[in-house]
């Protein structure tokens with residue numbers, strides 16, 4: 001029977017299946033960060049259990065860490081410090097791979113995994129973090145789990161699962177200029193809703209997806225979870241193999257050849273069954289921004305703030321509440337919305353290509369906002385941006401150039417919005433209070449966020465590109 | 470894990486759609502290294518003002534709902550992050566069951582690991598229960614996991630689905646890890662075979 005890519009990875013990792021469909025799935029890579037793991041390690045300790053496969057377990061602190069240059073002197077906030085110290089000691093006690101705060105390879109867990117070659121095609125990858133979906137860009141089955149499941153994986157290297165349905169999201173044609181992976185992924189959520197993928201694993205395909213770089217593909221898969229899907233996947237191809245080759249933990253020599261042979265079979269078969277199919281034309285996708293407090297509240301930058309009454313059901317009340325929270329009036333042109341802060345970073349858009357896109361806009365320009373920061377996704381991304389001269393462009397434009405971490409994506413560290421402050425952000429969630437209590441978030445691509453920094457309002461990147469040309 | 474068999478109690482109505490995990494438990498409370506004690510910060514930013522005073526309008530601050538055991542919620546409850554702090558906070562407050570038309574996947578799974586029962590019902594049935602919930606202490610909703618039923622205050626019985634294995638674990642308060650470790654030889658065998666098939670992993 002023809003299989004989807006998801007079916008193939010599932011079958012290759014099935015340890016056991018009960019008659020009722022409850023399956024035990026083997027986990028190839030377990031990524032761990034400081035926020036969702038302390039209770040799991042504590043559980044192991046209390047039961048006298050060990051980590052079954054420490055060599056497949058990789059830990060890095062990212063959510064709580066300060067991103068200011070003085071962080072080598074330690075973390076000031078006591079609770080954050082305790083949490084990071086707990087990860088430190090758990091990693092050492094249980095013998096898992098570990099990148100401490102001051103290691104140059106430290107960064108956001110979903111950026112570090114691929115960068116170090118831990119994430120490979122055809123793997124199962126889990127982490128106590130919903131944006132584990134990012135790793136699906138390599139054709140790996142990757143998804144977030146809760147802390148009880150983290151403990152389960154630590155103890156058994158398996159996960160109890162029920163199989164999801166197969167959903168195909170196809171983006172036909174080529175993206176127009178100024179439109180990026182972020183616009184694809186936001187537009188898909190806009191079309192399907194935040195529950196559109198619930199119960200499914202999404203495979204993204206089509207010409208526009210094939211044409212994306214690995215960085216862009218990670219951006220697309222990162223937000224599969226915002227569309228409600230268990231995971232997002234993209235079939236591996238030559239670009240994937242080229243990205244992986246030579247990374248510290250990628251296979252070498254004869255093993256590389258053997259791996260490659262298998263990886264090349266990792267695609268959905270002709271005639272495979274899809275439970276749901278969504279098709280978007282790339283040429284119809286515009287640069288988008290969010291106007292509300294759910295990632296599905298997304299519109300082309302050329303549009304206006306919608307009228308809550310134009311929705312139906314429970315969404316009417318939700319949209320009213322969103323406009324109230326966001327301090328916006330229906331009918332306002334999105335391009336007229338003024339912003340205070342710009343945040344470029346996160347596991348959605350904190351990779352080198354994202355920084356290059358921002359630098360292209362910021363070169364020779366100055367910011368017109370109160371505060372703007374660039375937080376690279378890892379220490380290595382930071383080093384590369386410095387080498388390429390991007391850091392200097394950011395600093396000259398008036399941006400703060402930070403160390404790696406999650407930072408203002410969820411504001412668990414000191415990087416937070418003040419109540420009422422409005423932010424153009426390249427992260428993935430615009431929930432109430434996400435970037436700080438009362439803070440207002442508009443999600444967009446790195447180039448769009450850079451453009452907003454320059455004009456002080458939400459901006460159509462295509463107009464700025466015309467200016468530059 | 471605590472068993473779940475039956476539950477009868479007041480239900481709090483929360484008709485808002487897309488109630489996300491950041492609303493359920495904001496990130497500043499994720500810095501704990503324990504599971505307990507999160508109930509006081511459940512729905513923190515909706516429940517308290519900037520000075521930390523209760524907002525009287527918020528449903529769980531109203532006298533009728535302070536001891537609510539059930540939530541009746543809008544579509545797509547629990548969307549957002551994988552933080553198990555969300556079910557921990559609900560459980561710590563005293564909520565053991567949530568009824569909605571749909572749940573986000575990770576949240577849904579996390580509930581079962583904590584002896585909590587998320588129940589999916591069709592819109593018209595959720596509407597009936599939402600009306601019941603609005604009656605506060607005058608309406609009690611009863612849930613029976615064995616028979617997979619929810620009974621509204623005036624005796625309407627609604628059937629819900631649950632995966633048999635999940636039901637079995639919940640009814641008996643079984644710990645997943647213990648169950649899986651019974652299959653350790655199967656895992657060993659798989660690992661051996663997989664390390665030959667894919668030695669680079």
Ligand code: SF4
Pocket residue numbers: 062063108109110129131346347348405406409410427428
């Ligand atoms: S960058 Fe944001 S979304 Fe990504 S792992 Fe960190 S907090 Fe989560």
